Amino acid sequence: MGIFNAISKLRNIGIIAHIDAGKTTTTERLLYYAGKISRFGDVHTGDTTTDYLPQERARGITIQNATVSFPWNGKNINLIDTPGHMDFFFEVIKALKVLDGCVVILDAVSGVESQTENCWNLASHIPKICFINKMDRVGAGFSRTVKEVIWKLNSRVVLVNVPIFAKVNSEEQFVGVLDVVNRKVLKWDPNEPDNIDVSDVSIPNNKEFLEQFTKSRESMVETLSMFDDKLVESFLEDAEGDYLKLNPEILNESIRRVTLQNKITPVLCGSAFKNIGVQPLLDSIVNYLPSPLDVKYPEINLKNLPMKYQSQAGLVFNNNKSLCAALAFKVIHDPIRGMMVFVRVYSGTLKNGHVVHNTTTGETFKIGKLIRMNANMPEEIWQLGTGEIGVITGTSIAGKLSTGDTIISDSLKRDGLKSLNRKPEFNLQINPIVTPPPVFTISVEPKTLGNKKSMENALNILITEDPSLHVTKDAELGQTLLSGMGELHLQIAKNRLLNELNADVNVGKVMVSYKETINEPSDVTIMENENKVKFSIAIEPIQEDLSENIIHKDTETWYSLGSDNNYLVMEKNQKFSDHLEDADWPLQIPYNTIVHSLMSSCIVILQRGGKLRNFPLYACAIRVKGDWEIPLDMTSPVEILTLSRTILTKITNEVQEEGYSVLEPLMNLTIGVMGQDMGSVIQDLTSARSANVLSIDEDIISSSGEKSLEFQQIAENQYLPPDLTLNNARLGNDSVSKKIIKATAPLKEIMAYSNKLRSLTQGRASFDTTYKGMIKLNQERLRILLNE
Numbered sequence: 065m066g067i068f069n070a071i072s073k074l075r076n077i078g079i080i081a082h083i084d085a086g087k088t089t090t091t092e093r094l095l096y097y098a099g100k101i102s103r104f105g106d107v108h109t110g111d112t113t114t115d116y117l118p119q120e121r122a123r124g125i126t127i128q129n130a131t132v133s134f135p136w137n138g139k140n141i142n143l144i145d146t147p148g149h150m151d152f153f154f155e156v157i158k159a160l161k162v163l164d165g166c167v168v169i170l171d172a173v174s175g176v177e178s179q180t181e182n183c184w185n186l187a188s189h190i191p192k193i194c195f196i197n198k199m200d201r202v203g204a205g206f207s208r209t210v211k212e213v214i215w216k217l218n219s220r221v222v223l224v225n226v227p228i229f230a231k232v233n234s235e236e237q238f239v240g241v242l243d244v245v246n247r248k249v250l251k252w253d254p255n256e257p258d259n260i261d262v263s264d265v266s267i268p269n270n271k272e273f274l275e276q277f278t279k280s281r282e283s284m285v286e287t288l289s290m291f292d293d294k295l296v297e298s299f300l301e302d303a304e305g306d307y308l309k310l311n312p313e314i315l316n317e318s319i320r321r322v323t324l325q326n327k328i329t330p331v332l333c334g335s336a337f338k339n340i341g342v343q344p345l346l347d348s349i350v351n352y353l354p355s356p357l358d359v360k361y362p363e364i365n366l367k368n369l370p371m372k373y374q375s376q377a378g379l380v381f382n383n384n385k386s387l388c389a390a391l392a393f394k395v396i397h398d399p400i401r402g403m404m405v406f407v408r409v410y411s412g413t414l415k416n417g418h419v420v421h422n423t424t425t426g427e428t429f430k431i432g433k434l435i436r437m438n439a440n441m442p443e444e445i446w447q448l449g450t451g452e453i454g455v456i457t458g459t460s461i462a463g464k465l466s467t468g469d470t471i472i473s474d475s476l477k478r479d480g481l482k483s484l485n486r487k488p489e490f491n492l493q494i495n496p497i498v499t500p501p502p503v504f505t506i507s508v509e510p511k512t513l514g515n516k517k518s519m520e521n522a523l524n525i526l527i528t529e530d531p532s533l534h535v536t537k538d539a540e541l542g543q544t545l546l547s548g549m550g551e552l553h554l555q556i557a558k559n560r561l562l563n564e565l566n567a568d569v570n571v572g573k574v575m576v577s578y579k580e581t582i583n584e585p586s587d588v589t590i591m592e593n594e595n596k597v598k599f600s601i602a603i604e605p606i607q608e609d610l611s612e613n614i615i616h617k618d619t620e621t622w623y624s625l626g627s628d629n630n631y632l633v634m635e636k637n638q639k640f641s642d643h644l645e646d647a648d649w650p651l652q653i654p655y656n657t658i659v660h661s662l663m664s665s666c667i668v669i670l671q672r673g674g675k676l677r678n679f680p681l682y683a684c685a686i687r688v689k690g691d692w693e694i695p696l697d698m699t700s701p702v703e704i705l706t707l708s709r710t711i712l713t714k715i716t717n718e719v720q721e722e723g724y725s726v727l728e729p730l731m732n733l734t735i736g737v738m739g740q741d742m743g744s745v746i747q748d749l750t751s752a753r754s755a756n757v758l759s760i761d762e763d764i765i766s767s768s769g770e771k772s773l774e775f776q777q778i779a780e781n782q783y784l785p786p787d788l789t790l791n792n793a794r795l796g797n798d799s800v801s802k803k804i805i806k807a808t809a810p811l812k813e814i815m816a817y818s819n820k821l822r823s824l825t826q827g828r829a830s831f832d833t834t835y836k837g838m839i840k841l842n843q844e845r846l847r848i849l850l851n852e
């Protein structure tokens with residue numbers, strides 16, 4: 065078997081969804097049916113494979129991405145189970161960076177929920193499958209949920225299977241699925257997870273399903289035909305225009321082609337908890353989701369570096385087949401194995417014992433141990449091939465790798481870095497994820513001075529594992545601050561600090577994270593030192609949230625300075641810029657080192673904060689003009705660091721207090737309320753919470769504007785089987801009067817809002833928030849804050 069075959073047989077996929085949709089339960093069943101575990105764990109008893117942290121098991125929720133590998137039908141699946149809670153959204157962002165496709169799990173009773181929409185939008189660039197789970201629940205609505213997928217998520221669908229029910233004690237009970245591709249009826253034995261009764265749809269016993277099957281098949285072929293000429297040809301010629309005669313293999317190939325173009329979403333249904341419909345989901349993952357050869361090139365820092373897929377080697381950078389490039393996307397500290405770094409190999413082969421170069425930090429070290437997460441059993445391996453996901457561990461990597469770092473090595477020579485040294489790919493970085501700004505902060509103080517060092521070590525472990533946690537120092541108060549994405553996020557960080565990492569610390573109350581920014585661009589400050597190092601620098605405010613790691617423009621490049629929407633802007637230097645990526649770079653000091661030195665100066669100065677309350681600076685572009693001078697023979701970056709810091713300190717000191725503004729986090733609110741509660745909820749939002757109500761819609765309608773009108777039409781035309789259990793629904797009739805309020809409000813005003821909403825509506829409302837951005841405080845809010 066050639067390497068090409070091996071790559072085409074890989075599936076790197078994620079499981080994403082709203083909280084509690086059943087991601088962990090489904091993952092557990094996937095592992096069971098793939099033969100990787102002999103019995104499945106349960107989120108209630110806290111013994112699932114992927115929720116292995118003590119706090120995940122105790123709380124029954126997923127906190128961290130968990131990666132597991134398993135085979136199915138001759139293909140190898142690397143699967144990441146992601147958390148559904150909003151506070152851990154960054155975990156989903158991290159996972160999607162290295163994934164090629166996704167399974168979106170939906171709760172058949174709740175349908176498309178707000179966090180489903182957020183995850184979906186985040187995964188808009190990759191092919192997806194929907195699994196409508198919990199079909200066993202009273203009030204499950206398969207067709208209602210499919211309709212919501214079309215309306216709310218703006219996607220066309222193909223129904224790979226549809227639910228079938230049987231009457232038990234005069235109630236309809238979910239028992240299996242009708243396989244629209246393979247013309248089969250599949251029924252599961254509720255007491256025997258391994259028993260499936262499979263029969264052809266055309267046998268007399270299955271007469272009751274024939275009509276539904278025929279309509280589903282017609283609808284499938286009609287939808288695929290819109291995008292796939294090959295299928296039209298087979299339909300007209302081989303199947304002689306008969307929907308039912310189309311060969312399952314031809315249909316599967318067509319669904320794969322159209323899914324890979326991201327034009328449709330295949331939909332399946334089941335009940336993970338009752339073990340129904342999981343094997344067809346496994347089939348669909350391998351049949352319809354992409355291999356690493358079917359996806360777009362990764363985004364990288366070097367604008368002109370050629371990339372291509374080669375049939376034998378996979379992705380090749382700069383025609384260099386021996387180059388291995390991998391991205392670290394997750395770090396954990398395992399009590400037994402120590403630091404474990406999860407990587408995705410993009411090109412070449414990562415080998416045990418090889419020397420690697422971290423192009424993000426400039427460090428070089430040897431890899432001691434490679435692991436594949438075989439279910440949750442780590443298995444030591446010698447190499448990780450192109451496209452694969454695995455773990456690097458061992459003492460040699462301690463402190464040398466963080467989330468978002470790129471490593472390169474020579475796949476053929478153990479110590480082959482020297483041959484790469486003067487080549488442009490030596491500086492290759494796979495663009496890492498820009499972390500969103502933290503919105504909540506707690507203070508952390510050592511109980512005694514003697515505990516300070518251990519506190520710093522513990523905090524360091526926390527932030528290398530989770531880059532959405534930030535540690536800063538408040539110079540004025542002499543406090544250490546830990547910031548994160550939400551109250552639960554910080555609560556969990558606090559518990560880990562105290563219980564797992566045994567830090568002897570006092571932790572303060574949860575507070576909102578404020579920032580400062582400058583209002584106007586500063587003047588350009590020019591300085592030259594005695595050794596002829598010269599820089600001209602200015603700071604200017606940025607108007608929008610950019611969230612990209614590197615932005616190449618014609619005459620300048622923008623480099624992200626971390627989570628606070630700050631950027632270093634390097635204008636094109638007339639003398640040197642044409643040689644940035646080639647071997648003719650004229651200076652002794654590499655361009656990367658110059659940029660890194662300037663970045664670290666910027667980060668230090670921006671962290672020092674503004675003049676109003678010393679809050680860290682946000683949305684500032686530090687512009688380095690193109691006239692900079694560095695002597696050709698200079699080898700150390702020290703003078704770059706000192707000169708740029710002096711200039712930046714001068715600029716920030718010269719801006720007067722009035723030149724700064726304070727910013728606070730603004731949140732998007734999505735509130736589901738019953739008609740009778742609308743008045744009091746809106747009244748509270750606008751008067752007590754400084755909220756801005758954006759829209760009030762019927763539950764089903766997406767607020768995504770005109771496009772959804774087109775998709776409403778598509779939903780009307782889509783064949784959907786009758787929802788047999790919907791009439792029993794608790795939500796069935798109520799949902800008629802359910803409204804969705806969309807609003808924005810400052811985070812400070814919606815702390816503990818769930819309790820308030822519960823009391824306003826007697827618990828009848830649902831509520832979700834997402835981070836929208838930072839906004840400037842108006843005069844009144846600023847006055848209150850400064851007086852606090």
Ligand SMILES: Nc1nc2c(ncn2[C@@H]2O[C@H](COP(=O)(O)OP(=O)(O)OP(=O)(O)O)[C@@H](O)[C@H]2O)c(=O)[nH]1
Nearest residue numbers: 083084085086087088089125126148198335336337
């Ligand atoms: N009735 C029913 N319950 C289910 C099904 N699948 C999962 N559940 C239950 O739904 C709850 C949430 O399941 P999880 O698997 O933890 O959901 P999750 O999406 O992983 O949750 P988070 O990771 O915390 O977002 C648990 O009580 C499960 O037992 C199902 O098919 N039917």
